[in-house]
Amino acid sequence: xxxxxxxxxxxxxxRLPGVGERTATRYVLHLLAEDPALSQALGDAxxxxxxxxxxxxxxxxxxxxxxxxxxxxxCEICADGRRDAxxxxxxxxxxxxxxxxxxxxxxGRYFVLGRLVSPLEGVGPEDLPLERLxxxxxxxxxxxxxxxxxxxxxxxxxxxxxxxELAALGLSISRIASGVPHGSELEYADQVTLGRAIAGRxxxx
Amino acid sequence: MTSNATLGIHRxxxxxxxxxxxxxxxxxxxxxxxxxxNGQGKTNLLEALYVAxxxxxxRTSTLGDCVRHDAASAFARIRVLDDRQPGVARIxxxxxxxxxxxxxxxQLDGKRPPTLAEYALATPIVLFEPASLALSQGGAxxxxxxxxxVAIHLAARHGGxxxxxxxxxxxxxxxxxxxxxxxxxxxxxxxxxxxxxMAEHGVRIVRARREAAEALAGRVVAGFEAIATAxxxxxxxYAPKAPxxxxxxxxxxxxxRELDARRGSATRGPHLDDLAFLLGGRPARQVASxxxxxxxxxxxxxxxxxxxxxxxxxxxxLLLDDVSSELDPRRNAALFAFLHAQVGQVVxxxxxxxxxxxxxxxxxxxxxAGLVRPR
Ligand SMILES: [Zn+2]
Numbered sequence: 001x002x003x004x005x006x007x008x009x010x011x012x013x014x015r016l017p018g019v020g021e022r023t024a025t026r027y028v029l030h031l032l033a034e035d036p037a038l039s040q041a042l043g044d045a046x047x048x049x050x051x052x053x054x055x056x057x058x059x060x061x062x063x064x065x066x067x068x069x070x071x072x073x074x075c076e077i078c079a080d081g082r083r084d085a086x087x088x089x090x091x092x093x094x095x096x097x098x099x100x101x102x103x104x105x106x107x108g109r110y111f112v113l114g115r116l117v118s119p120l121e122g123v124g125p126e127d128l129p130l131e132r133l134x135x136x137x138x139x140x141x142x143x144x145x146x147x148x149x150x151x152x153x154x155x156x157x158x159x160x161x162x163x164x165e166l167a168a169l170g171l172s173i174s175r176i177a178s179g180v181p182h183g184s185e186l187e188y189a190d191q192v193t194l195g196r197a198i199a200g201r202x203x204x205x
Numbered sequence: 206m207t208s209n210a211t212l213g214i215h216r217x218x219x220x221x222x223x224x225x226x227x228x229x230x231x232x233x234x235x236x237x238x239x240x241x242x243n244g245q246g247k248t249n250l251l252e253a254l255y256v257a258x259x260x261x262x263x264r265t266s267t268l269g270d271c272v273r274h275d276a277a278s279a280f281a282r283i284r285v286l287d288d289r290q291p292g293v294a295r296i297x298x299x300x301x302x303x304x305x306x307x308x309x310x311x312q313l314d315g316k317r318p319p320t321l322a323e324y325a326l327a328t329p330i331v332l333f334e335p336a337s338l339a340l341s342q343g344g345a346x347x348x349x350x351x352x353x354x355v356a357i358h359l360a361a362r363h364g365g366x367x368x369x370x371x372x373x374x375x376x377x378x379x380x381x382x383x384x385x386x387x388x389x390x391x392x393x394x395x396x397x398x399x400x401x402x403m404a405e406h407g408v409r410i411v412r413a414r415r416e417a418a419e420a421l422a423g424r425v426v427a428g429f430e431a432i433a434t435a436x437x438x439x440x441x442x443y444a445p446k447a448p449x450x451x452x453x454x455x456x457x458x459x460x461x462r463e464l465d466a467r468r469g470s471a472t473r474g475p476h477l478d479d480l481a482f483l484l485g486g487r488p489a490r491q492v493a494s495x496x497x498x499x500x501x502x503x504x505x506x507x508x509x510x511x512x513x514x515x516x517x518x519x520x521x522x523l524l525l526d527d528v529s530s531e532l533d534p535r536r537n538a539a540l541f542a543f544l545h546a547q548v549g550q551v552v553x554x555x556x557x558x559x560x561x562x563x564x565x566x567x568x569x570x571x572x573x574a575g576l577v578r579p580r
Contacts, residue, residue: 117395118382119385119391119399120378120381120382120385122389124395125391125394125395153375153379153402154382156402157379157382157395157398158398160398160401160402161394161398164394164398165394
């Protein structure tokens with residue numbers, strides 16, 4: 001049995017994904033056995049985490065907050081001038097963006113929805129950042145939108161919904177090919193599969 | 206008879222599965238008769254075999270119920286001899302978590318299978334239990350499940366069994382979303398996508414069920430005529446409750462929004478499908494005698510076995526629970542004729558083993574207080 005404060009730390013660690021009681025205890029014992037500087041550094045870094053990293057004001061990706069510009073942080077991808085501004089890839093979550101980035105198949109920029117349409121969970125169109133998406137398309141002169149929501153029922157429904165919503169803008173709209181295994185999260189799809197899914201995207205008219 | 210390969214569970218290892226003691230049971234390749242008083246664990250053993258082959262139970266949807274009350278998990282592992290893969294036994298195991306929703310850990314030949322469908326399709330199995338008698342007289346849900354079981358094996362012939370399971374699951378989810386969206390008075394922008402998805406998955410379900418109904422119909426009629434003495438003609442018709450075209454189906458759903466909102470559920474779609482039985486031109490449900498219902502169910506089960514055998518080129522394993530409740534001398538003959546017609550492995554339970562008229566390749570077991578012993 002751990003002493004009280006060690007137990008508190010273990011309980012907090014247990015709230016992280018994939019960390020159970022045993023792993024949390026192992027982490028705490030490890031930290032206690034290591035140089036106290038490690039715990040100190042970890043604590044300091046965690047304390048600053050939310051202040052230093054926020055959602056990108058343009059795409060929703062994670063961005064480093066620059067002092068003086070706290071209100072609208074811009075992520076590395078949005079700031080990268082070599083990216084093709086005319087191609088926009090719409091994803092559900094930051095994790096999906098990261099997976100597509102790892103595949104190296106996307107030369108444009110991204111837009112993170114943050115959630116999918118899901119009546120069963122009470123999520124309707126008004127809960128999606130549609131206005132921000134339209135504004136982004138207009139500002140950047142986007143010509144092609146690639147919808148890369150996951151191949152689940154919610155992901156497919158959101159894709160159909162977005163294609164309809166954006167239809168009037170006269171863009172090329174496509175959906176990534178279903179090379180991604182059914183029911184699996186994009187996050188877990190391997191890079192080759194994802195690369196092919198993007199290359200083989202199908203037009204939604 | 207057929208030239209199909211044979212399939213058999215050669216050995217079952219169980220631990221903490223309901224009242225079953227930790228033990229190894231060696232089954233015979235043909236008839237296995239499990240005898241015992243009620244409550245000793247006969248059905249638990251069939252359930253363990255069923256869970257180990259399908260990852261599901263036929264008695265509960267909460268798999269945690271299968272875990273012995275003082276244990277953390279229940280475990281069942283089978284060693285399957287399959288002529289289609291001669292030389293190597295297939296090892297399938299399922300471990301059920303007793304905590305919470307009852308998570309399951311499945312392994313096929315020591316590895317986690319890519320999908321549960323791949324696991325559940327490996328060893329075709331057919332269950333005949335007292336509740337199967339509802340197939341002819343009860344609600345349509347049981348008949349839809351029969352169609353789906355056969356359809357999945359037909360699809361598996363071309364490697365599509367997993368896709369059909371995905372269609373069924375996604376149709377159900379899209380239907381649930383549409384129901385909720387109607388309830389919350391969401392507009393066409395939300396309803397259109399779900400109706401489209403219902404139609405895409407629904408049309409594939411209807412197509413697969415039609416194929417399953419065709420595979421069953423002739424066999425059921427022949428089986429029924431062989432058993433039933435009445436001169437009434439049996440007809441079987443698959444009655445899909447949706448158009449078999451994606452655009453027509455989604456247009457129909459769009460038209461019926463108001464009605465469906467009032468009813469609280471879609472009034473068209475494969476979730477309402479049925480397999481209709483007509484006896485002498487009239488619904489069997491209304492005109493069939495108890496004996497005819499029983500003959501129809503036997504014929505349905507025989508057809509299920511034969512259709513799956515043809516699709517998978519292997520004789521499915523038959524699990525038959527509680528035949529002793531069927532032991533009415535006048536009706537025995539049909540049941541034993543049915544059993545004798547089976548060429549694959551059969552595992553059956555009974556409280557009266559002396560009445561089971563099966564000679565030949567037969568292995569008897571006594572089930573007492575959770576222990577299964579060869580007699
Ligand atoms: Zn950005």
